Amino acid sequence: METKGIVFNIQRFSIHDGPGIRTTVFLKGCPLNCRWCANPESKAPHRELLHTEKTCVHCGSCVAVCPNHALTLEEGRLVQKREKCAQCFACAKACPVHALQVEGDVCTVEELLVEVKKDEAFYKKSGGGVTLSGGEPLLQREFTLAFLKRLKAEGMHTTIETTGFASPEYFRSILEYVDMLYIDCKHPDSAEHERMTDVPNERVLENLEYAAAAGQEMVVRIPVIPHFNDAPEVTRQYIDLFRSIHIKQVHLLPFHQLGLAKWRALGQPYLFENEQNMKKEMLLPMKAMFEAAGIQAQIGG
Numbered sequence: 074m075e076t077k078g079i080v081f082n083i084q085r086f087s088i089h090d091g092p093g094i095r096t097t098v099f100l101k102g103c104p105l106n107c108r109w110c111a112n113p114e115s116k117a118p119h120r121e122l123l124h125t126e127k128t129c130v131h132c133g134s135c136v137a138v139c140p141n142h143a144l145t146l147e148e149g150r151l152v153q154k155r156e157k158c159a160q161c162f163a164c165a166k167a168c169p170v171h172a173l174q175v176e177g178d179v180c181t182v183e184e185l186l187v188e189v190k191k192d193e194a195f196y197k198k199s200g201g202g203v204t205l206s207g208g209e210p211l212l213q214r215e216f217t218l219a220f221l222k223r224l225k226a227e228g229m230h231t232t233i234e235t236t237g238f239a240s241p242e243y244f245r246s247i248l249e250y251v252d253m254l255y256i257d258c259k260h261p262d263s264a265e266h267e268r269m270t271d272v273p274n275e276r277v278l279e280n281l282e283y284a285a286a287a288g289q290e291m292v293v294r295i296p297v298i299p300h301f302n303d304a305p306e307v308t309r310q311y312i313d314l315f316r317s318i319h320i321k322q323v324h325l326l327p328f329h330q331l332g333l334a335k336w337r338a339l340g341q342p343y344l345f346e347n348e349q350n351m352k353k354e355m356l357l358p359m360k361a362m363f364e365a366a367g368i369q370a371q372i373g374g
């Protein structure tokens with residue numbers, strides 16, 4: 074049977090996800106549960122409903138068509154009982170104002186290839202290509218490997234943006250088809266990493282170390298999150314770690330609130346509801362600490 078993937082977004086003319094002009098393909102599903110995630114709709118590895126309360130006119134059309142009684146109108150609000158939902162998406166079709174939308178499209182490798190090849194002329198002119206992001210692109214193991222192989226067979230430049238949380242065997246098999254690797258290091262301490270992402274970091278660090286030793290072209294990214302990894306003592310831990318595994322370059326990504334509306338649309342609690350966007354200047358001391366330790370640091374990515 075042909076391998077199929079679930080894609081939740083395709084972003085054209087991207088200039089921040091690798092060299093040149095790129096198409097970034099966002100694959101659905103992530104094994105981590107980062108509390109600050111900017112794409113919370115990417116976490117579930119299946120298609121799902123997104124409800125936008127401010128668009129909803131509370132007409133009840135969706136409630137009427139749901140065969141599983143998974144939707145109710147309570148005190149003027151639409152309530153989803155996710156455990157009852159069979160993902161038939163009759164409700165989204167019935168909604169007259171598109172307040173209910175389906176996240177995730179199912180496609181084959183060849184269908185996705187046709188899509189990304191539409192901008193091939195721009196990749197060629199600019200030295201760009203295709204970036205796989207997520208979610209976690211390495212979660213859809215077979216699909217991602219097959220797609221990367223196909224892109225390389227077409228002579229395209231490939232980049233992946235990954236949490237690094239994958240089995241070392243699979244990670245190593247993927248690198249053969251990856252020109253540029255962007256890999257996160259969310260916290261140098263495993264217990265802290267697990268507290269805010271639900272997974273420890275040993276596997277991530279093993280993959281990071283392997284990629285660096287293999288001479289993989291790569292950038293390590295640190296999403297800088299308030300009260301989690303933004304303190305100077307954590308930067309010192311990062312520096313010790315990176316020196317030990319010969320990481321020479323990091324990108325510091327300031328915390329932002331772009332995910333806020335999506336957490337609300339999914340009806341999920343969001344820990345950073347009251348935090349402000351981090352200004353780039355706030356990361357200058359962290360950047361200076363890395364650079365004093367001989368690790369090149371850039372704010373933003």
Ligand code: SF4
Binds near residue numbers: 139142144160161163
């Ligand atoms: S997707 Fe189907 S089962 Fe789920 S809430 Fe909508 S109509 Fe009901």
Ligand code: SF4
Binds near residue numbers: 130132134135168
């Ligand atoms: S059909 Fe659309 S507008 Fe009507 S209650 Fe459902 S989500 Fe709201």
